[in-house]
Amino acid sequence: MASISVEPCTFALFGALGDLALRKLFPALYQLDRADLLHADTRVLALAREAGSVDEHLASIEAHLQEFVPAGQIEAPVLQRFLARLSYLHVDFLKAEDYQALAERVGSDSQLIAYFATPAAVYGGICENLDKAGLSARTRVVLEKPIGHDLESSRRVNDAVAQFFPENRVYRIDHYLGKETVQNLIALRFANSLFETQWNQNSISHVEITVAEKVGIEGRWGYFDKAGQLRDMIQNHLLQLLCLIAMDPPSDLSADSIRDEKVKVLKALAPIKGEGLSTQVVRGQYIAGYSEGKPVPGYLEEDNANAQSDTETFVALRADIRNWRWAGVPFYLRTGKRMPQKLSQIVIHFKETPHYIFAPEQRLQIGNKLIIRLQPDEGISLRVMTKEQGLDKGMQLRSGPLQLNFSDTWRSARIPDAYERLLLEVMRGNQNLFVRKDEIEYAWKWCDQLIAGWKQSGDAPKPYAAGSWGPMSSIALITRDGRSWYGDI
Numbered sequence: 001m002a003s004i005s006v007e008p009c010t011f012a013l014f015g016a017l018g019d020l021a022l023r024k025l026f027p028a029l030y031q032l033d034r035a036d037l038l039h040a041d042t043r044v045l046a047l048a049r050e051a052g053s054v055d056e057h058l059a060s061i062e063a064h065l066q067e068f069v070p071a072g073q074i075e076a077p078v079l080q081r082f083l084a085r086l087s088y089l090h091v092d093f094l095k096a097e098d099y100q101a102l103a104e105r106v107g108s109d110s111q112l113i114a115y116f117a118t119p120a121a122v123y124g125g126i127c128e129n130l131d132k133a134g135l136s137a138r139t140r141v142v143l144e145k146p147i148g149h150d151l152e153s154s155r156r157v158n159d160a161v162a163q164f165f166p167e168n169r170v171y172r173i174d175h176y177l178g179k180e181t182v183q184n185l186i187a188l189r190f191a192n193s194l195f196e197t198q199w200n201q202n203s204i205s206h207v208e209i210t211v212a213e214k215v216g217i218e219g220r221w222g223y224f225d226k227a228g229q230l231r232d233m234i235q236n237h238l239l240q241l242l243c244l245i246a247m248d249p250p251s252d253l254s255a256d257s258i259r260d261e262k263v264k265v266l267k268a269l270a271p272i273k274g275e276g277l278s279t280q281v282v283r284g285q286y287i288a289g290y291s292e293g294k295p296v297p298g299y300l301e302e303d304n305a306n307a308q309s310d311t312e313t314f315v316a317l318r319a320d321i322r323n324w325r326w327a328g329v330p331f332y333l334r335t336g337k338r339m340p341q342k343l344s345q346i347v348i349h350f351k352e353t354p355h356y357i358f359a360p361e362q363r364l365q366i367g368n369k370l371i372i373r374l375q376p377d378e379g380i381s382l383r384v385m386t387k388e389q390g391l392d393k394g395m396q397l398r399s400g401p402l403q404l405n406f407s408d409t410w411r412s413a414r415i416p417d418a419y420e421r422l423l424l425e426v427m428r429g430n431q432n433l434f435v436r437k438d439e440i441e442y443a444w445k446w447c448d449q450l451i452a453g454w455k456q457s458g459d460a461p462k463p464y465a466a467g468s469w470g471p472m473s474s475i476a477l478i479t480r481d482g483r484s485w486y487g488d489i
């Protein structure tokens with residue numbers, strides 16, 4: 001039996017035949033079952049409103065499991081056990097009468113987890129119907145992103161949910177918070193005095209956060225075009241990473257202590273406006289180019305594209321945090337589709353020593369760097385300066401890594417997908433890894449002013465070739481400050 005105790009529940013997945021549920025959520029539940037982390041009495045209830053028979057839908061869920069769980073990890077007895085937990089119910093999410101059947105399936109005393117993998121516009125309606133069916137008092141609701149597309153619309157969604165569910169039963173997903181290395185960032189910062197004493201403007205010169213994707217829009221043009229890279233990635237994933245790096249140490253690991261500290265960072269972000277809109281931010285849109293040596297179309301030539309769109313597929317920006325810890329330490333954020341590789345990493349650049357005593361030509365490499373790699377090859381590496389070995393080398397310096405590669409170090413352990421951890425934490429009733437209402441709202445507030453500035457300027461996004469690191473001006477953004485993006489080739 002697993003060492004973490006998890007209460008039994010009915011896990012109801014609204015939007016069970018959608019892409020997210022089929023690719024990520026069912027495989028994550030299967031993996032939890034495989035790791036013995038689901039209580040024997042836990043049931044999984046797939047809810048959708050698509051036409052088709054129950055048998056067809058269950059067969060489709062099973063087929064997707066076979067496809068999305070890595071080969072070798074489908075174990076026949078586990079699969080059988082998992083499928084025995086699974087049932088399907090046809091529900092029109094906005095029809096109150098359809099929830100009676102749901103209430104019957106849940107039974108009178110089971111804890112219900114209601115995961116909304118549906119458009120946010122129906123979250124309020126689902127909550128109301130859960131309440132009418134007498135289920136709300138024993139339900140935790142899980143909300144997928146995007147929650148709104150600006151501050152006002154996100155408030156509408158949050159307020160609609162709050163009419164029926166108090167904040168301590170609302171779990172807002174940002175799947176980056178479930179990634180192994182993001183968890184490790186907290187351990188690294190707060191379990192090692194070595195880092196924490198250096199974690200400020202006295203020792204750190206700047207921070208880089210890159211989340212690059214090799215893929216383009218992959219059949220999601222309609223959704224993506226209304227959002228763009230700022231709303232899709234910066235408002236949530238990159239700002240969450242920034243908060244975890246920049247926040248003060250919380251007084252304990254409780255959800256609210258951590259979230260209080262993150263909110264302080266969001267409130268301290270300097271708005272980007274006026275001249276900053278042209279010097280501190282770059283919007284880009286990919287044009288045709290190459291990915292893995294093969295020609296690929298530009299954003300405006302993708303399937304179902306509107307050739308007039310000025311939605312950005314790339315953003316680079318310099319964020320400044322107005323507080324004592326980070327005064328004068330820029331955070332450079334960069335994220336885009338159709339980049340040369342899939343890479344998510346944070347690089348903390350430490351300042352040079354106060355007085356330099358080595359040969360002048362070696363000075364450029366000086367400065368320790370802490371590299372936190374989220375994907376691929378999860379791990380943490382600290383680049384330190386040492387002396388080249390050998391009698392004939394004199395005091396020749398070299399920058400080398402002190403390295404902790406998670407898959408090499410813990411060979412036996414599979415690195416779990418972010419959703420596995422997040423689903424488990426909901427079942428355990430632990431809100432640490434979920435985003436509180438005010439965090440979402442402060443993040444929107446900061447992004448909204450940026451979007452308003454873009455709108456006012458009317459500037460089109462800068463083109464960049466698919467397979468490149470973004471528009472040239474994103475390089476100028478950082479070189480203007482006498483720096484460069486770490487490791488770009």
Ligand code: BG6
Nearest residue numbers: 145175211213232233237344375
């Ligand atoms: C999602 C975005 O939140 O994150 C997608 O909507 C993006 O556009 C995805 O592709 C990236 O997640 P990951 O875990 O693959 O880095």
